[in-house]
Amino acid sequence: MLRVIGRHLKQGFQLKSVERSENRVRIDLEFQSPDGRDRLHEVKSARELTDVHKIQAALYWDGDGNHEVVLSNGSTDIVLPREYLEKVHREAEATTAFLRDFPDEATIAFRPNPAVCRYCGNDRCPFLQRNDQFQSSPVGG
Numbered sequence: 005m006l007r008v009i010g011r012h013l014k015q016g017f018q019l020k021s022v023e024r025s026e027n028r029v030r031i032d033l034e035f036q037s038p039d040g041r042d043r044l045h046e047v048k049s050a051r052e053l054t055d056v057h058k059i060q061a062a063l064y065w066d067g068d069g070n071h072e073v074v075l076s077n078g079s080t081d082i083v084l085p086r087e088y089l090e091k092v093h094r095e096a097e098a099t100t101a102f103l104r105d106f107p108d109e110a111t112i113a114f115r116p117n118p119a120v121c122r123y124c125g126n127d128r129c130p131f132l133q134r135n136d137q138f139q140s141s142p143v144g145g
């Protein structure tokens with residue numbers, strides 16, 4: 005977190021908030037760029053930034069075209085393209101609608117993913133009862 009702050013202050017960004025809660029998310033860092041745009045950062049301690057991290061960051065976006073959404077770690081800042089943010093939001097809305105409208109089907113629609121299953125709290129998942137390979141220790145972030 006401190007490295008990301010230092011990097012941005014050197015580039016002329018102003019720090020606006022740290023770990024601000026808004027709606028359903030907690031925004032790790034918020035900066036204002038020298039030209040006045042807001043930049044929202046999801047900050048990870050992991051050395052390697054993954055697709056799951058990108059999706060987490062993309063969920064910061066509220067459809068405001070003036071906001072940049074950035075995934076950061078100690079050495080890197082990835083500005084997520086607008087098209088990617090729109091795609092993640094379309095998929096999130098479809099998933100939310102599926103969970104809301106078809107709860108019975110959702111309880112048996114298991115989609116194992118090693119990057120996600122290790123954090124999942126669904127102890128009734130039949131996949132995990134048959135396989136413990138995704139129960140390894142969590143990665144950073």
Ligand code: SF4
Pocket residue numbers: 114115116117120121124125126129130131132
């Ligand atoms: S543990 Fe089961 S319910 Fe959870 S994400 Fe993995 S497959 Fe889905």
